[in-house]
Amino acid sequence: MVRASRAVASPGICRRLFRGGPAALLLAGLVLAAPFTTPARADDAKVRISRQPGFVYLPAVLAEQHKLIEKQAKAAGLGDVTVEWVNLTSGAAGNDALLSGNIDIVDSGSTNMLLLNDRTRGDVKGLCGVGSTPMLLLTRNPAVKTLSDFSGKDKIALPSVKVSSQAVLLQIAAKKAFGPDGATRLDPLTVQLGHPDAVAALASPQNEVNSHFSLPPFQQRELQDPAIHAVLNSYELVGEPVSNAIFYARTGWFTRNPKLAAAIVAAIDEANAEIAKDPLQAAKDYIAATNEKTPAETLVAIMKEPGTNFSTTPYGIMLQARHFYAMKTIKAEPKDWKDTFFPIVHGLPGK
Numbered sequence: 001m002v003r004a005s006r007a008v009a010s011p012g013i014c015r016r017l018f019r020g021g022p023a024a025l026l027l028a029g030l031v032l033a034a035p036f037t038t039p040a041r042a043d044d045a046k047v048r049i050s051r052q053p054g055f056v057y058l059p060a061v062l063a064e065q066h067k068l069i070e071k072q073a074k075a076a077g078l079g080d081v082t083v084e085w086v087n088l089t090s091g092a093a094g095n096d097a098l099l100s101g102n103i104d105i106v107d108s109g110s111t112n113m114l115l116l117n118d119r120t121r122g123d124v125k126g127l128c129g130v131g132s133t134p135m136l137l138l139t140r141n142p143a144v145k146t147l148s149d150f151s152g153k154d155k156i157a158l159p160s161v162k163v164s165s166q167a168v169l170l171q172i173a174a175k176k177a178f179g180p181d182g183a184t185r186l187d188p189l190t191v192q193l194g195h196p197d198a199v200a201a202l203a204s205p206q207n208e209v210n211s212h213f214s215l216p217p218f219q220q221r222e223l224q225d226p227a228i229h230a231v232l233n234s235y236e237l238v239g240e241p242v243s244n245a246i247f248y249a250r251t252g253w254f255t256r257n258p259k260l261a262a263a264i265v266a267a268i269d270e271a272n273a274e275i276a277k278d279p280l281q282a283a284k285d286y287i288a289a290t291n292e293k294t295p296a297e298t299l300v301a302i303m304k305e306p307g308t309n310f311s312t313t314p315y316g317i318m319l320q321a322r323h324f325y326a327m328k329t330i331k332a333e334p335k336d337w338k339d340t341f342f343p344i345v346h347g348l349p350g351k
Helices: 009-017 022-033 054-063 068-075 089-099 110-119 165-178 195-203 220-221 234-238 251-256 260-279 278-289 296-303 317-327
Strands: 048-049 080-089 106-108 124-132 135-138 156-158 191-192 209-213 229-233 242-250
Touching: 009 195, 009 278, 048 054, 048 089, 054 068, 054 080, 054 242, 054 260, 068 080, 068 260, 080 251, 089 110, 089 242, 106 110, 110 124, 110 220, 110 317, 124 251, 124 260, 135 165, 135 220, 156 165, 156 195, 156 278, 165 209, 165 234, 165 260, 191 296, 195 209, 195 220, 209 220, 229 234, 242 251, 242 260, 260 278, 278 296
Parallel strands: 048 080, 048 106, 156 191, 156 209
Antiparallel strands: 106 242, 124 242, 135 209, 135 229
């Protein structure tokens, strides 16, 4: 379903757009470039976006709660756009929904995008970054202090085996610990489990899943149990932020929706500006939207941790792409992160 709208930009709208950052500038350009005497390009009147549980998705949560996409779309002359948010438990489920046409945009780890980008020969690409947070590999096995202490008695929960951000970082860590041929040494111990279910498993001594490569705020909740400790910190492992939440879509959708795509990126920029301006209020809004039990002050502390970054700039893309290519998980090696993202963010300092 599409709808034509006239692209008439008032001076007030233009001033707001030019204060809104890179995506807003692009959005303003799209608005001003359209002739005033002809209808604007018809973008879809509805967009469906998936989201997973986790604090890294904070900008998307704020965009939903404050209707920022709807606001930016209206400013772009698209009129009333309906945004449907779909909660999924894993990136694999998001990829299936995207390929089947049941959603338009996935909000998940960049590894899931890289996998589809390769398998669809570039049809699926990143739209923008959303967030980066450090991820901790946790265990309740007191004998496990390093990766070499894991044995066949242990089971490590991941949101998706082999292809999630956690799975890739676990392989990178194993390669460092065990040598070039040891990247997959811990793969037989991994099981696919959504973060909320993994938290419940780790809390039960009777559950065979005794370890979890986690994500805020779940890892903070898990560490409240004195029997649980951290074995690995993803940020300390690679020394840079890794976008474990990005928006990505199919080329057909992006081509059909240039102004809506720009409005979505502008909305995430606006959400990130809200986070930077008032972290405590952003944390409170997240709690109200998700019924999260973690105190707001703890969430603010997470925002200040090294490696936490809420930005439309994609980070760690080539780190993960090179690993995927070395492991033969993807057939073609991207030469630059921009090869896997739509041009809308090519002006940002991604890596």
